[in-house]
Amino acid sequence: MGASVSGPAQGSSFSFEATADGARTLVALEGEIDAYTSPRLTQGFAGLGDVAGRHVVVDLGEVGFVDSAGLSALVASLQAVREDGGAVSLRSVSRQLTKLFEITGLSRMFSIE
Amino acid sequence: MRGRRPRLDVADRGHWSAAALDAAADGMLAIDERGRISCANAAAGRLLERRVDELVGADAHEALPVLGDDGELHPRWRSPVLAGLQPEAAPCTAQQLILRPGGPALGVELFTAPVRDGRRAVGALISFRPATSPGGHDYGDEVLRITERERAQREFLQQLQEAVRPREPVVDHVDLGVHYLPADPNAPSGGDLYDWQLLPDGDLHIVVVDVIGSGVSATKDALAVVHAVRVLALEGCPIDQLVARTDTLLGGGHPGLVATLLIARYTPSTGRMMVAGGGHPPMLVVSADGEVREVVAPGIAVGWPGAGSFEVAEIVLDRCELALFYTDGLVEARRDILAGLSDLKAAVAETATYPARHLPRVLVERALEGANRRDDTLALVLRRRAAPAGPPGRLLDRFDHRFSPQLAAVPVARHLFDEWLRQQGVEDVDREDLLVVVSELCTNAVRSAGGKRSSLHLRARPDADALVIEVDDDGAGFDVALPSVDEVPPVEQTSGRGLFIVQSLVDQFDVSHAETGTTIRCTKRHLFATSAAWAPR
Numbered sequence: 233m234g235a236s237v238s239g240p241a242q243g244s245s246f247s248f249e250a251t252a253d254g255a256r257t258l259v260a261l262e263g264e265i266d267a268y269t270s271p272r273l274t275q276g277f278a279g280l281g282d283v284a285g286r287h288v289v290v291d292l293g294e295v296g297f298v299d300s301a302g303l304s305a306l307v308a309s310l311q312a313v314r315e316d317g318g319a320v321s322l323r324s325v326s327r328q329l330t331k332l333f334e335i336t337g338l339s340r341m342f343s344i345e
Numbered sequence: 346m347r348g349r350r351p352r353l354d355v356a357d358r359g360h361w362s363a364a365a366l367d368a369a370a371d372g373m374l375a376i377d378e379r380g381r382i383s384c385a386n387a388a389a390g391r392l393l394e395r396r397v398d399e400l401v402g403a404d405a406h407e408a409l410p411v412l413g414d415d416g417e418l419h420p421r422w423r424s425p426v427l428a429g430l431q432p433e434a435a436p437c438t439a440q441q442l443i444l445r446p447g448g449p450a451l452g453v454e455l456f457t458a459p460v461r462d463g464r465r466a467v468g469a470l471i472s473f474r475p476a477t478s479p480g481g482h483d484y485g486d487e488v489l490r491i492t493e494r495e496r497a498q499r500e501f502l503q504q505l506q507e508a509v510r511p512r513e514p515v516v517d518h519v520d521l522g523v524h525y526l527p528a529d530p531n532a533p534s535g536g537d538l539y540d541w542q543l544l545p546d547g548d549l550h551i552v553v554v555d556v557i558g559s560g561v562s563a564t565k566d567a568l569a570v571v572h573a574v575r576v577l578a579l580e581g582c583p584i585d586q587l588v589a590r591t592d593t594l595l596g597g598g599h600p601g602l603v604a605t606l607l608i609a610r611y612t613p614s615t616g617r618m619m620v621a622g623g624g625h626p627p628m629l630v631v632s633a634d635g636e637v638r639e640v641v642a643p644g645i646a647v648g649w650p651g652a653g654s655f656e657v658a659e660i661v662l663d664r665c666e667l668a669l670f671y672t673d674g675l676v677e678a679r680r681d682i683l684a685g686l687s688d689l690k691a692a693v694a695e696t697a698t699y700p701a702r703h704l705p706r707v708l709v710e711r712a713l714e715g716a717n718r719r720d721d722t723l724a725l726v727l728r729r730r731a732a733p734a735g736p737p738g739r740l741l742d743r744f745d746h747r748f749s750p751q752l753a754a755v756p757v758a759r760h761l762f763d764e765w766l767r768q769q770g771v772e773d774v775d776r777e778d779l780l781v782v783v784s785e786l787c788t789n790a791v792r793s794a795g796g797k798r799s800s801l802h803l804r805a806r807p808d809a810d811a812l813v814i815e816v817d818d819d820g821a822g823f824d825v826a827l828p829s830v831d832e833v834p835p836v837e838q839t840s841g842r843g844l845f846i847v848q849s850l851v852d853q854f855d856v857s858h859a860e861t862g863t864t865i866r867c868t869k870r871h872l873f874a875t876s877a878a879w880a881p882r
Contacts, residue, residue, distance in 0.1 A: 244756035266759075267788045268752040297759075299784040300843035307836075315420050328777050331699055334707045335849050336842055337833035340379060340714075 244269045244297075248276030256287045257318075262294035265302030273302070277309035283318030289345070293324030298332060307338060321345050372453075374471040375460075376405045378835075380427045383468070392453075392473065394445055402716060405471065412442040412450060429457040429469025432837065440476055452476040462500075509564060514543040518613045518871070520728040524705035526713070528559060528674070528721045535721035536563030536604075537672045540571045542578075549611040550578050553725055555625065555672040557603040563721075569595055570604045570647060584610050588623035588644050589653030603648035607670055609727075616662040616729045621654040623647055626673055626686070628658075633665035633774065635694035640668075664871075667701065667728040669693055674722030675712050688712070698774045700849045701728045702831065732810035733772075733874045744805035748787070750794035750818060755787045758803050765805070771812075775872055778850045783814065785843040786865055790818035793863065800862070811852075811870040819862040 246269035247262045257280060265273055280288070290310070298306070310320045323345045325333070333339040366373055372389035374382050382405050390397040393408065400408055406424045413419050421427070425441055428434055436458035443451045453473040460468040513521055527535045536556035544550050552574050556567040573591045582590055587608050595602060605624040611617070620628055622642030631637050644654035662668060676685030692711045696704055705724035713719060744765045748754035762783045766776045783803065790801050800819040805812060830848040834841055848854045853868040 264756060266755055266784055267791070268755050297780065297784075299781050299788065300846050301788055304840075304842060311422060315422050317417070317420065327695070328781075331696070332781070332846065334696070334710070335699065335703045336846065338836060340710065341836060 246272055248273060250276065250280055255285070256289055257283065258289050258291065260291045260294065264297040265295060265306065266297065266299050267301035270301050270305035273305050274309055277313065280313070283313050283316050285317060287319045287321070288313050289321055289323055291323045292326065292329060295326065295329065298329050300332075300336075303332060303336065303338065307341065310342065371472045371474040374400070374405060374409075375468060376427070376430070376471065377468045378430060378466060380405045380421075380430060382408060389473075392451065392475070393443070402719065409471075409473075410444040411455075412444055418444065425455060426457070426471060427469070429459040429471065430466050431459075432466065432835075434459040434466065434469070441473075443473070509538065509568060511540050511542065514541055514549065516543060516549060516613050518730050519549065519611075520701035520730055521726065522701035522703065522705045523723070523725045524709050526674075526709055526719070526722045528719055535559050536567050537674065537721040537723040538564065538567035538571050539670070539723060539725050540575055541725075542575060544578065544610075547613065549609075549613060549727070550575065551609040551611065551670065551725070551727065552606060553625070553670040553672060553723060554604050554606045555721070555723075559721070566599060566602045566604065569599055569602070570606060574606070574608060578608075578610075584608060584619050584621045585654055585657045587621055587654070588647060592623075592647045592652035595647065599648075601648075603646055605646040607642060609668070609670070611662075611668075611727065613729075616664075616666075616731070618660050618662060618668060620658040620660070623652060623654060624649070626671070626676065626682070629669040629671075629690065629693060630660060630662065631667050631669060631693050631697045632663065633697055635697045637690045637694050662727075662729040664729060664731045664733065665698075667697065667704075667726055669708075670723075670725040670727075671708075672721060672723040674720035675709065675724055678713050678716035678719060678722070685712070701726045703849060706833075730871045732871045735874045744803070746803050747799040748801040748803070749798050750791045750796055750801045752788070752791055754801060755784060755791065758787045758801070759784050762803070762805065769807070769812075769873070771872055775869070779812070779814070779869065782847050782850050782867060782869075783816075785847045786814070786816040786867070789843055789865070790816050790820075790863075793820035794818040795820050795862070807873050808868075810873045810875045811868050812872050814851075814867045814869075815864055817862055817864045821858075821863070 244266055245263040246265065249260045251258045259276070261273070263269065313320050321343045325344050330339070366386035369386060370388055372392040373386045374389050375384035377383050382400050382403050385397050385400040387397060390400060393400065395408065405426050406421045409426045411419045411425050419425065425439060428437065434457070436456070438454060438456045441453055441455045443453055445451055452475065454476050456472045458470045459466045460470060521541060523539060525537060529535070536558050538554045540550070540552040542550045552571055554567045554570045556563045556570065558566065570591060573594045574587055577587055577590050577594070588606065607620065607622045607625040607628060609628070610619045620640055620642040621644065623644040624646030625642070627639040627641045629637055630640055640658050640660055642654065642658045643656060645651045671689070673682060676682050676689050678685065689708070689712065692708055696707055699707060704726050708724045709722050713722065744762060746758065746761060748758055759780055763776070763780055766779060771779065787801060787803060794800055797819050802817040804815045830845065834845055847867060851867040852870045855866045857864050857866070
């Protein structure tokens with residue numbers, strides 16, 4: 233679990249940060265993605281604006297925890313980016329997250345850098 | 346293994362279909378459930394200006410990029426080419442514009458029809474012809490007939506495959522998993538086959554066979570080998586003689602049969618495994634932290650002069666170590682066999698902690714990713730499960746907390762549980778899995794709860810070397826059928842993945858309903874050191 237969790241009785245920490253870099257949009261996610269925080273993730277992606285022709289790179293290096301609610305929200309957001317004409321790739325996917333992606337058969341949907 | 350005996354019998358159903366498809370003037374493609382082209386006829390290659398062998402294995406959406414009315418390419422999720430894979434798809438015909446690399450766009454009449462197994466789309470058939478071509482008879486009907494025939498064939502083949510697959514033995518201290526992918530998605534099974542049997546003395550007998558040839562005749566040969574080995578093993582034939590005796594037994598009756606094989610005899614209580622082979626690639630042993638070693642069991646394949654094992658390899662699997670058996674389809678898909686073996690080692694090192702029932706599928710998916718040809722591919726995994734060594738740890742109080750049934754309680758419960766697991770000394774790999782399990786169970790409970798305060802009740806306790814986790818809620822339970830843990834939820838499915846993950850990560854999963862609510866109980870075994878559970882070597 234990431235260093236962002238400072239005490240046992242706290243809620244999930246989560247942050248979404250998007251930076252434009254030429255034709256790329258770098259999305260840095262941090263914290264835990266579960267049913268509680270996933271609406272914030274969905275909101276973050278919805279707020280990216282026009283992604284047509286853009287390459288959205290999602291950095292998951294600082295994500296300490298993901299469960300199926302988090303996976304579903306992430307997958308739905310990335311599909312929406314694609315439907316709007318953007319390309320998607322994932323970066324710094326942790327071992328545990330790769331495991332969940334592969335167990336659930338979702339890994340084949342994304343290119344992982 | 347590639348066929349050495351040419352089979353050119355046109356009356357054979359497979360050859361007839363292939364010949365008929367190649368004779369057609371329309372481009373015809375079969376795609377699998379992921380949209381990958383599994384079969385393409387000659388006309389498809391001509392119309393798309395691609396080689397047919399290039400098309401096979403390619404993604405249909407990429408091979409047939411369709412331009413929308415706005416002049417932009419359709420995104421994958423709206424691609425008319427993949428329309429047949431949609432959940433409620435019906436056969437349909439439409440005029441479309443296909444972009445060809447380096448050539449002018451091609452206006453086509455595109456027909457797609459789903460191939461279903463029950464209600465699930467397992468693939469689709471696509472036919473297309475230039476929109477300007479003089480209208481012949483309606484090929485749509487022809488494709489519909491083929492679709493229907495495919496469905497019937499698939500059903501028959503599935504039954505055949507079920508009959509060929511040995512039932513998985515349930516043995517304590519052993520997790521097993523297997524995945525098989527035939528070279529030809531339309532063939533029932535090929536020349537790769539496995540066997541796993543519990544012998545009367547409690548040992549496990551495991552065999553992986555790779556027969557030269559393809560299709561039903563190869564399956565027949567592979568079955569003959571597997572059965573011969575099983576009967577000989579049950580009769581007490583020493584493992585070092587199994588390959589030679591099998592060869593003798595099958596000698597006269599099966600002219601032309603050549604089979605490489607690996608045979609293992611495994612003692613679950615001690616982790617001891619003896620391995621004998623006949624011309625088969627090495628077995629791999631992988632530790633939980635990803636260290637991989639080859640176990641070579643040299644010998645000559647059944648059906649070749651001098652068939653037999655040269656020596657028997659003997660190893661002891663440590664706690665959480667796994668043995669990986671496979672056929673050469675797993676290491677030859679993309680590259681030569683040595684490079685393939687090193688790729689496989691890297692893949693299995695990364696995935697060493699995956700649940701045994703999913704690991705073989707993941708390895709096959711990784712090996713075939715980007716591959717443009719595909720042989721029969723089989724992967725079989727055995728993992729030793731045992732409690733950690735050493736004296737029993739300090740057992741703490743039970744975990745017992747109540748929460749309000751709100752999503753905000755899920756991370757709170759998870760973090761408390763994390764602390765508790767750390768205090769119990771649970772290893773990181775197991776702890777990470779268990780946190781996902783608890784997160785899923787609590788989310789599930791919140792969603793189905795009636796809403797009374799403190800009605801979400803999470804409990805956990807060690808039971809010998811196992812951990813038992815229970816979650817209560819005051820809801821009436823969920824009416825969705827529990828997902829099958831062996832079948833990956835379809836990508837487009839939005840719910841039900843949580844319980845699939847839970848069942849994948851624990852050893853036992855029960856749901857019980859009472860008037861007061863619903864309880865889910867999960868058990869994960871072999872987590873804690875207990876003096877009784879550890880049998881020293």
